[in-house]
Amino acid sequence: MVNDKNLKITFCSGAGTVTGANFLLEGNDKKFLIDCGLIQGEKIADDLNWEKFPYDASLIDILFITHSHIDHIGRIPKLISEGFKGRIVSTMPTKEIADVMLVDTAHLLSREEHYDLASIYTPANIEKALDLWETLEYGQKLNVDHGFQFSFKDAGHILGSGMLEIIYNGKKIVFTGDLGNSPSPLLPDTEVIDDADYMIMESCYGDRNHEEREERKKKLEEVIKNNYENKGTLIIPTFSLERTQELLYEMNSLVENNIVPRMPVFLDSPLSIKLTKVYLKYGRYFNIKALSIIATGDKLFDFPGLKETPTTEDSKAILDVPPPKIIIAGSGMSNGGRILHHEKNYLPGKNNTILLTGYQSVGTLGRFIYDGVKKVHIMGEEVNIRAQMAIISGYSGHKDSDHLIEFVENTANTLKKVFVVMGEPKSSMFLAQKLNDSLGIDAYVPTVGESVIIKC
Numbered sequence: 439m440v441n442d443k444n445l446k447i448t449f450c451s452g453a454g455t456v457t458g459a460n461f462l463l464e465g466n467d468k469k470f471l472i473d474c475g476l477i478q479g480e481k482i483a484d485d486l487n488w489e490k491f492p493y494d495a496s497l498i499d500i501l502f503i504t505h506s507h508i509d510h511i512g513r514i515p516k517l518i519s520e521g522f523k524g525r526i527v528s529t530m531p532t533k534e535i536a537d538v539m540l541v542d543t544a545h546l547l548s549r550e551e552h553y554d555l556a557s558i559y560t561p562a563n564i565e566k567a568l569d570l571w572e573t574l575e576y577g578q579k580l581n582v583d584h585g586f587q588f589s590f591k592d593a594g595h596i597l598g599s600g601m602l603e604i605i606y607n608g609k610k611i612v613f614t615g616d617l618g619n620s621p622s623p624l625l626p627d628t629e630v631i632d633d634a635d636y637m638i639m640e641s642c643y644g645d646r647n648h649e650e651r652e653e654r655k656k657k658l659e660e661v662i663k664n665n666y667e668n669k670g671t672l673i674i675p676t677f678s679l680e681r682t683q684e685l686l687y688e689m690n691s692l693v694e695n696n697i698v699p700r701m702p703v704f705l706d707s708p709l710s711i712k713l714t715k716v717y718l719k720y721g722r723y724f725n726i727k728a729l730s731i732i733a734t735g736d737k738l739f740d741f742p743g744l745k746e747t748p749t750t751e752d753s754k755a756i757l758d759v760p761p762p763k764i765i766i767a768g769s770g771m772s773n774g775g776r777i778l779h780h781e782k783n784y785l786p787g788k789n790n791t792i793l794l795t796g797y798q799s800v801g802t803l804g805r806f807i808y809d810g811v812k813k814v815h816i817m818g819e820e821v822n823i824r825a826q827m828a829i830i831s832g833y834s835g836h837k838d839s840d841h842l843i844e845f846v847e848n849t850a851n852t853l854k855k856v857f858v859v860m861g862e863p864k865s866s867m868f869l870a871q872k873l874n875d876s877l878g879i880d881a882y883v884p885t886v887g888e889s890v891i892i893k894c
């Protein structure tokens with residue numbers, strides 16, 4: 439049993455896989471959850487999501503949310519339906535983005551006929567979650583009885599993202615959530631941590647490095663110029679949250695400085711349109727460069743040629759617009775959303791280009807395209823891929839292998855152990871090995887369902 443000095447961490451999900459973050463921290467008669475995400479693979483929500491949680495949801499004191507990606511928040515309505523009545527705590531932008539994301543996910547999942555999702559993913563359960571939800575500024579401390587103190591540091595991953603720091607019995611435990619690929623065009627850099635005793639860290643890119651950022655903007659410029667010369671359609675399946683705003687921000691700079699020729703650019707995603715509004719509202723969380731551009735009166739996410747297409751009719755009308763043109767649409771891994779229609783229409787054309795800007799999970803259509811498959815099935819139709827493919831991996835929202843190690847190195851002197859989670863097994867294993875070899879850190883890759891005791 440757990441005694442006063444020890445804490446127990448259970449990796450309920452989000453170990454040995456990138457998605458589904460859900461960690462249980464117990465000690466001194468308290469129970470906390472860190473994130474409550476959807477497990478996502480081929481489908482927006484894997485069947486595993488709908489099994490009962492391995493803990494009694496009604497006994498959880500607080501659920502902390504590191505950030506509002508759906509693989510960190512997507513099972514909150516289920517937690518509510520299993521009787522959760524504790525507090526939910528995050529930063530302010532995380533709460534507001536979560537509201538938009540959960541409503542959107544409810545809309546997608548309501549089409550699923552299994553697992554009685556219509557009674558789990560209800561507006562009432564989402565509403566109830568928002569009522570229980572409190573917010574903290576970065577650095578603001580939350581003291582909880584039985585000797586716990588919590589606060590968030592900026593993770594620089596998406597707007598509002600935070601690393602959760604827990605102080606208990608003089609020891610510091612850090613749940614990193616996802617760690618940003620700093621420097622980000624919009625967000626401040628990931629804050630330094632140099633005094634952690636234990637760390638539970640992500641490893642999405644634990645075994646790979648990204649292209650340099652300069653190459654990234656240059657490559658976007660080239661892809662846009664090529665598409666103009668080819669008189670093609672450039673389709674960009676993209677994540678509505680953060681990636682879309684980064685792209686708009688960089689396109690804003692390329693177009694307004696006349697670096698690329700002007701052509702119609704369609705933001706064909708109701709979700710992206712809604713989230714971009716939240717970004718505009720919380721501009722005060724941006725980095726100094728972005729703040730200085732805002733101060734000149736420039737609208738960061740708007741430029742000549744950009745058109746939002748919120749309705750289905752607007753979206754269908756894009757087909758009638760002659761190329762060259764650019765279409766930004768969700769979802770980022772092509773596993774749903776309006777991008778599927780555009781992929782069906784434009785992937786067969788050899789003058790067209792598909793630009794992949796993010797991680798493509800195993801089993802998704804995006805991953806098949808990324809792997810160079812020449813024939814795919816989209817909405818029941820066989821589609822030949824003749825379009826050119828461009829990949830800009832520098833757009834990743836995650837730190838790459840070298841930067842994850844650099845991040846841990848800052849606190850190498852105080853660390854007792856690192857638990858490497860939220861990565862595919864080979865990524866997590868590689869990172870753990872590297873932390874061990876190059877920094878001499880005790881790094882461990884837990885399996886799903888495993889519990890560990892840490893001494894405080």
Ligand SMILES: [Zn+2]
Pocket residue numbers: 505507595616
């Ligand atoms: Zn994330």
